Amino acid sequence: MKEISALMGYRPSIHVVDATLRDGGLVNDFYFTDDFVKALYRANIKAGVDYMEFGYKASKEMFDENKFGKWKFCKDEHIREIVGDNDTDLKIAVMADVGRCDYKQDIINRIDSPIDLIRVATYLTTIPGAVAMIEDAKNKGYEVSCNIMAISNTQESDLRIALDTLGQTPVDVLYIVDSFGALYPEQIARITDIYMEFAEKYNKKIGIHAHNNQQLAFANTIEAVGDGVDWLDATYASMGRGAGNCAMELLLGLLRNPKYHIYPVIQFIEKHMNKLREDGIVWGYDLQYLMTGILNQHPRTAIQFTKERRQDYTEFYKEIIAQD
């Protein structure tokens, strides 16, 4: 926290991205009702959120449409059924994973689509694939961001090469993604410094997508804001894979730009998010996610532990520290 967040004022360059359907969809296999999605769309508009991510543009060759809700595929016509012509200030985003989408055919020209922003998600090992997707999306007229996932277990020298490569593409925003919820604010500050170096060199914006394994998703987002990061991902009631994400209600409680309003977020959570929990959908901070976070591991073992409704945390701990 470098005391540049100007907590009493605000930076107009801040953008808030609601990732509830996309990261939350990883919890319930994207089975959200249309009522839920429409209400979330309206809540985001009222709350002043800048972008709403509807889900993934996943390959229908690789993934069975009968085994997931429609927001794993985010067909343009399905988005249209929610947003119509989207004559609002809220922009529409989807995510597309390198190697797990058919972007050439599934992403059409922006002028014919309700979508505004393509969020390319990549690992450090698939940067050339990300570059191709970024160029494709830009040629089709979209705003484009690139999420570099799982950076907590990469070499900083590799990260620099990736950022230098991506900097030379027409991408608009480069995202810091703490996929494992492993990073402390001090580490976020150092990583932001690296991103900032290339953002300044290539005139890009920086975003952050945090996970809550150590109850640090909000704190790491605050740290990043203080360090100059402008694009902030959040989800209602923290809904997201495993321990979930930075909570929208926490983030809007921090931001001082009068365009943002927390009340519609509280309304939506009261009416819709708590019902999801009552229906048995489970996400959020718990010991198993803390452990994978501390150990800088992918949370898949913890997600499995959760699915099996296990409570033997000590056994789980012994299992995962033995993963050589």
Add this chain to the structure above:
Amino acid sequence: MKEISALMGYRPSIHVVDATLRDGGLVNDFYFTDDFVKALYRANIKAGVDYMEFGYKASKEMFDENKFGKWKFCKDEHIREIVGDNDTDLKIAVMADVGRCDYKQDIINRIDSPIDLIRVATYLTTIPGAVAMIEDAKNKGYEVSCNIMAISNTQESDLRIALDTLGQTPVDVLYIVDSFGALYPEQIARITDIYMEFAEKYNKKIGIHAHNNQQLAFANTIEAVGDGVDWLDATYASMGRGAGNCAMELLLGLLRNPKYHIYPVIQFIEKHMNKLREDGIVWGYDLQYLMTGILNQHPRTAIQFTKERRQDYTEFYKEIIAQD
């Protein structure tokens, strides 16, 4: 976060204080079983925790012994029943509130007591009372700390006067207490700077006691560590008033001193803390606590909301923003 926390190393001057019985006792009126307390004592020893706070030395004139568990009063003989002669590295602490204890008679000489540390809790309005208690406890041979509560709604100039006054007493540790869970890490950094000024002038140590209304208890503790704070309060599974405290399991996951061990904490939570929840004891982050945190209010309205098992968060929000 001033990059002085040396995350890869450790500061031997760090002390961890387990406040589970004391702050957690505010949730269940101090009705912990002896089995629970004994197991917690053993867990703290194994985990390398430095101090275990057993509860309050509350006035038996003001509070009815039949309406609270025994740890609201922390009679020396009750502590002895748990710790015997306490021939361990774990030290024993109790809290005493200015104006709500009979310290002259209830706190005996340290040489005759199992207690090592008296934690004097005060508001800014009762500093002279705190000074008297500090001097009494020191004269009786104790280590003494002083918690200045509710600093998030005080004037910094008043805080400076209080710190200058307390600095001239024989107190060992001055605590930053974010009673309302209202503070962001950036604000903790500024407050720590003020404390540090007087700590250096008077050769005192600084501690932090955080609340989790905005999921920042751990983050604020990390920030404080980075800024030079050495005494860190935590509770198992965050158990504490309202949204709870900095979680012991998060804190020990951060600290690199090999004397600390997270495994006994996980063991204790698995066996004892989750049972408390199953028994209907409710604490931890929820929207109502977020709201009082953001609004910098005492959480008593949110605690009442929780007790009544209300779910109408929007109504609650409208109630508390209207408190003029």
